Amino acid sequence: MISIGMAHGRFQGFHLEHLQYLLTCLDRCERLVVGITNPDSTEYQFEGASDHRHLAEANPFSYFQRSEMIRESLLDEGVDLARITVTPFHLFDPSKWSSYLPPPRNTTQFVRAFSAWEEKKIALFESNGFSVHVLDRGAPKNVEGKQVRALLNSGGDWRSIVPPGCARVIERIQSGLL
Numbered sequence: 001m002i003s004i005g006m007a008h009g010r011f012q013g014f015h016l017e018h019l020q021y022l023l024t025c026l027d028r029c030e031r032l033v034v035g036i037t038n039p040d041s042t043e044y045q046f047e048g049a050s051d052h053r054h055l056a057e058a059n060p061f062s063y064f065q066r067s068e069m070i071r072e073s074l075l076d077e078g079v080d081l082a083r084i085t086v087t088p089f090h091l092f093d094p095s096k097w098s099s100y101l102p103p104p105r106n107t108t109q110f111v112r113a114f115s116a117w118e119e120k121k122i123a124l125f126e127s128n129g130f131s132v133h134v135l136d137r138g139a140p141k142n143v144e145g146k147q148v149r150a151l152l153n154s155g156g157d158w159r160s161i162v163p164p165g166c167a168r169v170i171e172r173i174q175s176g177l178l
Helices: 016-028 063-076 094-100 116-127 145-154 164-174
Strands: 002-009 029-037 084-089 107-112 131-135
Touching: 002 016, 016 029, 016 063, 016 107, 016 131, 029 063, 063 084, 063 164, 084 094, 107 116, 116 131
Parallel strands: 002 029, 002 107, 029 084, 107 131
Antiparallel strands: none
């Protein structure tokens, strides 16, 4: 078993496939670092391989709100949160990684590889000394964050594609409590 694993994503919003991703990673490691990318709205950068990631409408939830979505969802699954560290993750600024992440020699990156975007991340991690464990290479995505955002904006049934813990957090956000 891997000692320290890392999973990452924007989690805008945290949906059922994100939850399955984290649970799969937890099955393969003793401790899991969950890196939330795009943690700071003042630092969004255009990325050609995924040209929407820097847009404000693609990032409606704050770092704190996304952290709460993850925490609540994992608690509902009975995960011992002592095994989890949630941290900001400035994906394309490796100079910041040592401030937020365990050393590459001790950490395996888990990456779900659906497209050229994820292949770019794999190359970035490997070039910075991380071991990479690829999950689901080439598998279709059944749920995406943009679906959650679109359903939220249209008043559609977003609750059916997010974990109950995430739904509770979104409801608190909508009521002004978060």
